[in-house]
Amino acid sequence: MSLQVLVVDDVLESRRALCALVTELGHAAIGADSGAAALALLQRHRPDLVLLDLLMPDMDGFAVTRRMREQTADRWLPVIVTSSLEGEPHFIHALENGADDYLQRPVSPGLLQAKLRHYAGVLALQSRLATLAQRQRDILGNILDPVVTLDAAGCVSELNQAALALTDAQGRALAPGVSCDAAFGLPLAELLGRRRLTAQRVSGAFPAELGLSQWHDDGRTHYTLVLRDLTEQQQVERMKDEFLATVSHELRTPLTSVLGALGLLAGGAAGALPAAARPLAEVARRNGERLGRLIDDVLELTKIEGDRLVLHARTQPLAPLLREALAANQGYAERAGVRLVAEGVDALPQLQASLDTDRFLQVMANLLSNAIKHSPAGEAVQVVLDAPPGAARVTVRDRGPGVDPAFRARMFEKFSQADGGDRRMQGGTGLGLHITRLLVERMGGRIAADEVTGPGAAFSVSFALPDGAALPADPLHTTRAVRTVLHIDADFEARERVARWLAPLAPHCVVEGVASLAQAQAGPAQDAPALCLGNPQAQGSADAFCSALRRLAAGRPVLLYGDSVDQAFCDRVGLPWLSPARSGADALRAAVQQALAAPDASEMKGTR
Amino acid sequence: MSELRRAMCVEDDDDIRLIIEFSLATVGGYEVLACASGRSALAQVEAFRPDLVLLDVMMPDLSGPQTLAALRQLPAMQGVPVVFMTAKALPDELEDLLQHGATGVIVKPFDPMTLAQDIRPYWEHGRGPGA
Numbered sequence: 001m002s003l004q005v006l007v008v009d010d011v012l013e014s015r016r017a018l019c020a021l022v023t024e025l026g027h028a029a030i031g032a033d034s035g036a037a038a039l040a041l042l043q044r045h046r047p048d049l050v051l052l053d054l055l056m057p058d059m060d061g062f063a064v065t066r067r068m069r070e071q072t073a074d075r076w077l078p079v080i081v082t083s084s085l086e087g088e089p090h091f092i093h094a095l096e097n098g099a100d101d102y103l104q105r106p107v108s109p110g111l112l113q114a115k116l117r118h119y120a121g122v123l124a125l126q127s128r129l130a131t132l133a134q135r136q137r138d139i140l141g142n143i144l145d146p147v148v149t150l151d152a153a154g155c156v157s158e159l160n161q162a163a164l165a166l167t168d169a170q171g172r173a174l175a176p177g178v179s180c181d182a183a184f185g186l187p188l189a190e191l192l193g194r195r196r197l198t199a200q201r202v203s204g205a206f207p208a209e210l211g212l213s214q215w216h217d218d219g220r221t222h223y224t225l226v227l228r229d230l231t232e233q234q235q236v237e238r239m240k241d242e243f244l245a246t247v248s249h250e251l252r253t254p255l256t257s258v259l260g261a262l263g264l265l266a267g268g269a270a271g272a273l274p275a276a277a278r279p280l281a282e283v284a285r286r287n288g289e290r291l292g293r294l295i296d297d298v299l300e301l302t303k304i305e306g307d308r309l310v311l312h313a314r315t316q317p318l319a320p321l322l323r324e325a326l327a328a329n330q331g332y333a334e335r336a337g338v339r340l341v342a343e344g345v346d347a348l349p350q351l352q353a354s355l356d357t358d359r360f361l362q363v364m365a366n367l368l369s370n371a372i373k374h375s376p377a378g379e380a381v382q383v384v385l386d387a388p389p390g391a392a393r394v395t396v397r398d399r400g401p402g403v404d405p406a407f408r409a410r411m412f413e414k415f416s417q418a419d420g421g422d423r424r425m426q427g428g429t430g431l432g433l434h435i436t437r438l439l440v441e442r443m444g445g446r447i448a449a450d451e452v453t454g455p456g457a458a459f460s461v462s463f464a465l466p467d468g469a470a471l472p473a474d475p476l477h478t479t480r481a482v483r484t485v486l487h488i489d490a491d492f493e494a495r496e497r498v499a500r501w502l503a504p505l506a507p508h509c510v511v512e513g514v515a516s517l518a519q520a521q522a523g524p525a526q527d528a529p530a531l532c533l534g535n536p537q538a539q540g541s542a543d544a545f546c547s548a549l550r551r552l553a554a555g556r557p558v559l560l561y562g563d564s565v566d567q568a569f570c571d572r573v574g575l576p577w578l579s580p581a582r583s584g585a586d587a588l589r590a591a592v593q594q595a596l597a598a599p600d601a602s603e604m605k606g607t608r
Numbered sequence: 609m610s611e612l613r614r615a616m617c618v619e620d621d622d623d624i625r626l627i628i629e630f631s632l633a634t635v636g637g638y639e640v641l642a643c644a645s646g647r648s649a650l651a652q653v654e655a656f657r658p659d660l661v662l663l664d665v666m667m668p669d670l671s672g673p674q675t676l677a678a679l680r681q682l683p684a685m686q687g688v689p690v691v692f693m694t695a696k697a698l699p700d701e702l703e704d705l706l707q708h709g710a711t712g713v714i715v716k717p718f719d720p721m722t723l724a725q726d727i728r729p730y731w732e733h734g735r736g737p738g739a
Contacts, residue, residue, distance in 0.1 A: 260627030
């Protein structure tokens with residue numbers, strides 16, 4: 001960068017020599033023979049840098065520096081003083097009076113070159129910063145939303161152009177120094193917690209969305225607020241809502257007649273239908289119902305995607321919600337000949353998550369009805385509540401045809417069955433799982449199609465535990481209640497069977513069935529169970545399973561059973577073999593009772 | 609009034625009205641008066657003296673809630689159960705309708721073969737002390 005340098009020196013020869021040197025170094029030089037001439041030139045030429053002789057008649061370099069500073073308050077003008085006097089004091093004095101730098105006369109060309117290069121760099125940097133600052137001022141000025149900066153005390157410190165139209169409640173224009181309370185009717189602390197507020201403008205009050213950023217300079221805190229006017233958006237939303245309500249009504253009205261007429265025909269209300277006509281009426285009815293579900297789903301989706309779904313989330317225990325969901329779907333399950341089996345619901349009564357009750361029940365209804373629909377009659381749909389670290393999880397498992405692994409990743413997408421032709425999706429709208437996913441995510445949770453061993457599909461939804469929520473604080477369940485038989489088997493039907501077989505032992509002991517050791521460890525495990533009963537099948541290495549189970553049992557009896565273990569294995573790992581477990585309820589009960597009565601179990605008597 | 613015998617339905621859509629009438633009269637065996645508007649219902653209700661009223665929500669002129677309010681002004685209609693029929697199905701919308709003083713809500717599309725039975729619990733539970 002080439003600089004324009006003002007050379008101030010009353011001695012003609014030295015001025016000329018310095019100008020020549022500056023020119024030689026690739027910069028432009030202007031000469032001035034006195035302080036007064038220099039100050040006059042300053043206005044006309046706007047030099048980038050000044051080389052100033054300290055010793056001049058009339059006005060010396062110190063005075064000139066001070067005057068120059070006064071004249072160029074809006075920018076930085078580097079001033080390098082020069083002098084042939086020996087010693088430092090006059091240079092120190094000059095620096096203290098506003099000079100930036102000094103050079104001993106005669107001026108060394110190398111030193112001058114280095115200094116000019118340095119100042120050229122600094123000036124370039126400064127000019128870039130000034131451009132940037134100007135650009136930001138321009139952008140801020142042109143933003144249509146009011147932008148207001150408040151200081152740490154909550155007083156207005158800066159306003160952009162649009163914010164100049166804001167007023168306080170009394171209709172006075174906002175200006176720097178006005179308090180947050182006066183400007184927005186709220187103390188700062190409350191304002192910072194708000195996402196929306198009603199702001200005032202010359203033309204009247206308007207609803208505004210609040211964007212807030214906090215920043216610091218020199219250890220002081222500032223808050224910049226952007227107020228987005230929501231008037232228009234709310235109007236559009238209202239119109240869209242009205243439109244959707246109309247569409248919904250207009251679509252459902254003819255459908256009500258169609259389905260009503262078909263229902264009466266198929267029901268024989270207008271006389272018995274010929275046998276050949278009945279399946280046709282059934283086809284029409286089934287598809288009419290499907291059309292109705294599609295209308296419902298599309299409207300629901302429009303609502304969720306338009307972000308117009310209002311959630312009433314509150315932290316609440318999951319177990320009662322699951323019981324309600326199970327009860328609500330019991331009728332459908334019975335009609336389909338499918339059993340609903342709950343696990344973990346009684347064991348984790350205090351497991352909480354932040355949920356909207358109705359929406360969570362809707363999620364469960366979607367998952368349960370899906371699972372029931374795909375289950376062969378006589379099978380069970382299993383609902384498991386458990387607590388992996390930091391989360392609450394509900395898994396719905398069915399024994400239906402399952403999900404093609406290649407399809408698993410796409411199944412939560414919209415109309416995902418359209419090209420997949422997946423068997424599971426027949427009769428559905430292709431929107432149910434997508435809506436379910438959106439609802440779960442809107443509540444801050446996650447949904448997944450789990451990999452399963454064996455037939456069927458499993459869907460799990462998990463929610464982070466509320467902040468600071470430790471697991472169950474219920475005294476009945478912080479300790480494993482009464483005498484708990486912890487039963488680990490990957491096969492839920494086996495768990496169900498064993499629970500049924502051991503049920504007569506209640507209330508003397510209760511069975512807690514889990515699918516894996518990990519699940520057992522996630523449970524309320526302050527106290528060890530009275531007895532561990534495990535099947536190493538499908539649990540990874542049988543040896544590792546046995547030693548982990550033994551650790552979990554903490555000295556209480558462990559019983560093994562299953563097809564993957566035999567007497568030899570049990571002898572090797574030093575655990576008793578529960579062969580009778582495979583031969584029926586009575587044998588299992590006897591073995592459990594015997595193990596619980598064993599001396600090393602007697603210490604449990606002190607536990608409730 | 610110990611038996612549910614006379615049901616009145618108010619529905620502006622001709623086809624749906626026909627279905628409801630069919631469901632209640634032919635399938636259910638009730639004596640039915642079907643009205644196409646809230647005004648027509650108000651004009652006939654005192655002569656008909658229904659045991660229960662089925663009321664569409666979205667109707668031109670007098671809406672369902674407006675008709676309900678007008679019905680409740682009539683001395684003869686104190687305590688007669690009124691059940692809304694609506695295509696809106698969101699829980700907060702249903703709750704809103706019950707706030708209007710309805711005894712219950714039946715969601716459209718409804719099952720025409722069971723409608724006559726489906727309204728019976730509302731009649732049983734909905735008769736107020738004035739009935």
